[in-house]
């Protein structure tokens with residue numbers, strides 16, 4: 421059980437954080453809005469807590485948009501074997517013995533599902549700004565980066581809470597930018613066990629404030 425949690429829970433959580441920070445570095449307007457929200461919720465020299473992030477809708481939208489743009493399990497559990505004929509809602513039948521894969525990456529980048537899918541636009545998840553109210557934990561198949569149904573990721577709440585808190589703390593404590601002279605952040609992907617950045621993120625973190633000793 422512990423092995424399974426480590427095996428399935430560590431690289432996914434770390435990769436979503438890395439992709440999220442890559443988008444934060446690439447998109448200064450996103451970083452500025454995120455920081456304003458985190459500062460307003462935390463204030464002063466405090467450190468964001470789980471309770472604080474619950475009051476940060478833009479941060480949650482940024483994490484959702486990261487999961488849409490860069491789902492770490494693009495093919496969910498890679499493959500499933502149909503043990504019986506399965507009738508789909510659209511009338512199609514998946515015959516017993518078929519190996520089936522769900523291409524979540526294709527769904528999250530489909531222009532008929534998500535307008536302008538190549539854009540990193542957290543607002544698409546803010547209902548008060550015309551965005552969609554999407555439950556990413558398996559309740560909406562337009563964006564199900566943790567899978568859905570019987571084999572949905574059992575660590576989804578822990579994974580989401582961890583990434584959200586880490587990003588809040590990273591943005592609260594540091595200004596994030598490209599190191600001097602380095603090329604722009606590359607969003608090229610490589611599929612290993614999970615979907616990784618082909619060129620790992622290299623960013624400069626400048627402390628924002630000094631705490632009294």
Ligand code: HEM
Nearest residue numbers: 425428429432433493496497565566567568571573575579
């Ligand atoms: C943001 C972080 C995470 C993402 C994006 C993620 C994503 C996924 C996905 C896509 C699946 C396959 C679901 C399916 O086939 O329908 C999965 C399965 C699984 N995940 Fe996660 N996961 C994350 C974090 C975690 C954490 C923190 C844990 C444990 C502490 C965990 C434990 C597992 C396990 C044990 C399975 C296999 C479930 C089964 O086959 O019944 N995951 N995860």
